[in-house]
Amino acid sequence: MKIKWNNSVLRMSVEGLASLDRPAEGLSEMGRRPEMPHPGGSCAGCGECAEACPSGAISAPPGSWELDLGRCIYCRRCVRACPSGALSLVAAPEYAVRRGDLVFRRGEPTDRAPGAVDEAKRRAIGRSIHVRQVDTGSCNACEVEIGSMSNQFYDAERFGIRIAASPRHADALLVTGPLTENMREAFDAVLGATPDPKIVVAMGACAISGGVFGRPGMSGTGAAAEVDVYIPGCPPPPGSLVRALLGALGITGRR
Amino acid sequence: MVLGGSAVTARGSLAAEVSERIAGGMGLACLYARRDGGGHALEAIMAGDGIERITLPVDGGSFESISPAVPCASIYEREVFEEFGLRPEGHPDMRPLRSRSGWGPLEGASAIPGNGISGDGVFEIPVGPIHAGVIGPGHFRFSVAGEPVLAMRAYLGYSRRGVEKAMEGPAGADRAFLAERASGDNSVAHALAYLQTVEQGSEIPLRARYIRTIYAELERACCHLGTISGIATDAALAVPAARGAALRETVLRLNERISGSRMLRGALAVGGVSRDLSAESMWDIENTVMKLEFDVLDLFKVIAKSPSFMDRAESTGRLSCEDAEALRAVGPVARASGSGYDVRKRRPYAAYGDIALNVPSCRGGDVYARLSIRKEEAMESLSAVTQCLNQMREGPVRARVETEDGFHVGVVESPRGEALHCAHISGGVVTRYKIRDASFPNWPALERAVMGNIVPDFPLVNKSFDLSYSGNDL
Numbered sequence: 001m002k003i004k005w006n007n008s009v010l011r012m013s014v015e016g017l018a019s020l021d022r023p024a025e026g027l028s029e030m031g032r033r034p035e036m037p038h039p040g041g042s043c044a045g046c047g048e049c050a051e052a053c054p055s056g057a058i059s060a061p062p063g064s065w066e067l068d069l070g071r072c073i074y075c076r077r078c079v080r081a082c083p084s085g086a087l088s089l090v091a092a093p094e095y096a097v098r099r100g101d102l103v104f105r106r107g108e109p110t111d112r113a114p115g116a117v118d119e120a121k122r123r124a125i126g127r128s129i130h131v132r133q134v135d136t137g138s139c140n141a142c143e144v145e146i147g148s149m150s151n152q153f154y155d156a157e158r159f160g161i162r163i164a165a166s167p168r169h170a171d172a173l174l175v176t177g178p179l180t181e182n183m184r185e186a187f188d189a190v191l192g193a194t195p196d197p198k199i200v201v202a203m204g205a206c207a208i209s210g211g212v213f214g215r216p217g218m219s220g221t222g223a224a225a226e227v228d229v230y231i232p233g234c235p236p237p238p239g240s241l242v243r244a245l246l247g248a249l250g251i252t253g254r255r
Numbered sequence: 256m257v258l259g260g261s262a263v264t265a266r267g268s269l270a271a272e273v274s275e276r277i278a279g280g281m282g283l284a285c286l287y288a289r290r291d292g293g294g295h296a297l298e299a300i301m302a303g304d305g306i307e308r309i310t311l312p313v314d315g316g317s318f319e320s321i322s323p324a325v326p327c328a329s330i331y332e333r334e335v336f337e338e339f340g341l342r343p344e345g346h347p348d349m350r351p352l353r354s355r356s357g358w359g360p361l362e363g364a365s366a367i368p369g370n371g372i373s374g375d376g377v378f379e380i381p382v383g384p385i386h387a388g389v390i391g392p393g394h395f396r397f398s399v400a401g402e403p404v405l406a407m408r409a410y411l412g413y414s415r416r417g418v419e420k421a422m423e424g425p426a427g428a429d430r431a432f433l434a435e436r437a438s439g440d441n442s443v444a445h446a447l448a449y450l451q452t453v454e455q456g457s458e459i460p461l462r463a464r465y466i467r468t469i470y471a472e473l474e475r476a477c478c479h480l481g482t483i484s485g486i487a488t489d490a491a492l493a494v495p496a497a498r499g500a501a502l503r504e505t506v507l508r509l510n511e512r513i514s515g516s517r518m519l520r521g522a523l524a525v526g527g528v529s530r531d532l533s534a535e536s537m538w539d540i541e542n543t544v545m546k547l548e549f550d551v552l553d554l555f556k557v558i559a560k561s562p563s564f565m566d567r568a569e570s571t572g573r574l575s576c577e578d579a580e581a582l583r584a585v586g587p588v589a590r591a592s593g594s595g596y597d598v599r600k601r602r603p604y605a606a607y608g609d610i611a612l613n614v615p616s617c618r619g620g621d622v623y624a625r626l627s628i629r630k631e632e633a634m635e636s637l638s639a640v641t642q643c644l645n646q647m648r649e650g651p652v653r654a655r656v657e658t659e660d661g662f663h664v665g666v667v668e669s670p671r672g673e674a675l676h677c678a679h680i681s682g683g684v685v686t687r688y689k690i691r692d693a694s695f696p697n698w699p700a701l702e703r704a705v706m707g708n709i710v711p712d713f714p715l716v717n718k719s720f721d722l723s724y725s726g727n728d729l
């Protein structure tokens with residue numbers, strides 16, 4: 001059988017991409033802030049965006065439109081696929097403490113206050129946080145960005161964010177990956193080894209929902225632990241990581 | 256682009272067929288199984304000046320192991336057994352490969368075995384799957400007598416998330432996004448290999464091929480800078496480590512400016528690239544790369560001038576040229592142990608046929624050798640980017656292509672070495688998709704290189720190999 005590649009993805013011409021083409025804009029010392037698609041008035045409800053979404057983050061049954069940022073891989077194929085150019089990019093939240101806060105519907109405001117984790121936990125942690133990264137089957141790009149968080153541009157340690165070598169030294173677990181079958185046992189062990197009150201952070205689409213690998217039995221950190229903070233992205237950029245951790249823990253209002 | 260390649264059906268012994276080609280200068284790039292009618296078939300992919308595929312139909316539940324004759328086939332046969340239940344008869348080392356909690360034919364018997372080394376003062380140290388660094392999951396077993404390592408066995412598979420299976424299905428669906436996530440820091444390389452299986456040798460516009468080459472080389476430079484920084488970290492050289500990390504961030508930020516993604520995700524598209532590079536972007540790349548060239552050289556000088564570093568790096572973690580060849584290690588690891596193999600040179604794809612590229616190689620085989628090869632390669636990458644920028648002409652960056660039924664292979668030189676994607680398409684559906692990341696054949700090489708070293712040097716040796724857990728496990 002012969003397949004001719006002539007689908008919605010091919011339709012994007014160089015000119016059509018002009019709206020996506022905003023190079024250095026907004027790239028500050030701590031990196032660019034993430035953006036997400038949101039439909040405007042000209043959305044005809046055709047569902048092409050949902051069709052184009054590789055990770056099933058958009059659902060657009062007739063009459064409604066919903067984006068689950070916890071599944072989004074920020075590829076913007078939806079924006080390119082929309083025949084009426086109705087999707088515009090708006091500022092996306094860098095974290096959420098409730099899973100539901102990552103779901104955006106048409107017509108709803110997109111600038112939700114992200115909130116912070118439980119007061120008692122915040123008080124126990126204080127003004128600095130030791131995190132242990134736990135890879136439960138990531139593609140390793142999330143690890144690259146956790147690593148970047150420590151470089152001179154972000155220097156997370158100056159804000160009190162430190163990478164701990166062992167879960168026994170950790171206040172928080174920074175979990176990446178969709179939680180594979182093979183990591184289950186080790187993940188349970190690591191949860192047990194981390195002193196309470198611990199904070200579980202699900203980082204990236206994989207850990208939040210299974211992401212591009214999501215399927216029954218592999219749906220992210222939530223399947224085995226209570227998640228306190230969700231940091232969407234695929235991967236979330238280091239600047240977002242820093243701001244999300246600080247924001248969720250109420251360590252500082254700045255940055 | 257070299258695709259498809261010639262195909263033969265093994266007449267009798269697969270071992271003889273494979274050995275014959277190895278003697279003729281080819282290498283076993285991959286060996287995998289697939290369902291074929293009611294039974295199975297084994298596919299051996301041989302890579303040399305071209306690609307050859309040898310098919311062996313398998314009736315029943317076993318086949319004759321080729322590992323005794325071809326040592327590098329060992330891990331592939333273990334994989335075939337775990338995934339298809341086909342037993343390689345006469346295989347010398349049937350330890351579980353990725354099976355951990357009882358899936359696959361190894362059900363119940365998937366506990367990790369001891370190394371089986373005993374004697375006065377011999378201890379076994381289990382490490383992982385969760386490590387002290389920011390790194391993927393893997394379990395290592397060291398047998399030690401005092402400090403020196405007598406043997407190390409790596410047990411991976413913790414990142415097994417089913418990428419190959421997810422790549423199956425309608426051939427008309429664009430799965431580049433999934434290929435990019437086979438090994439995240441090698442996104443471009445895997446996307447490119449996937450696209451080769453889709454584009455199947457169709458003409459890709461010249462400008463698009465140059466842009467693809469630029470992306471691939473920026474990714475390589477980025478990956479090598481990360482590794483150089485990591486090696487410095489593990490040798491406790493704080494300043495060079497920080498400088499290396501900053502240089503990598505420079506490339507990641509450049510990537511974001513020119514493509515919108517720090518990992519260049521979504522930058523490639525079926526038939527070309529998803530958008531053209533503007534004149535400003537090209538100027539931006541040229542500028543950044545020029546500065547990087549100075550910085551990388553300077554950084555390397557600082558590292559190599561440190562006696563304490565050289566003391567740790569020289570003669571540490573030596574992979575002999577013989578071992579590298581027998582295991583068919585690939586990429587910078589192999590090139591630091593005598594190999595000259597590089598897909599970009601051997602079977603040029605994208606725009607590699609049009610630019611001058613040196614393939615650095617040495618025979619040292621130790622941490623220092625791998626470090627220098629990486630630095631040389633990073634410099635070559637930067638030079639390749641500049642050449643592409645200079646030679647590129649205006650033109651289209653996207654073409655319509657067609658995907659046809661049959662067997663299609665995509666081979667690229669990823670930053671970690673030769674990476675392979677094989678697609679079997681019938682009736683417009685991908686029925687079997689095999690990915691072989693460069694890390695897969697290199698993990699057994701790490702087991703060899705660690706022998707005789709002391710345990711505290713393992714992180715350093717491991718980092719100098721820079722292997723991908725996710726690419727290995729898929």
Ligand code: SF4
Binds near residue numbers: 138177436
């Ligand atoms: S969320 Fe995305 S970047 Fe992070 S591990 Fe998963 S696939 Fe990779």
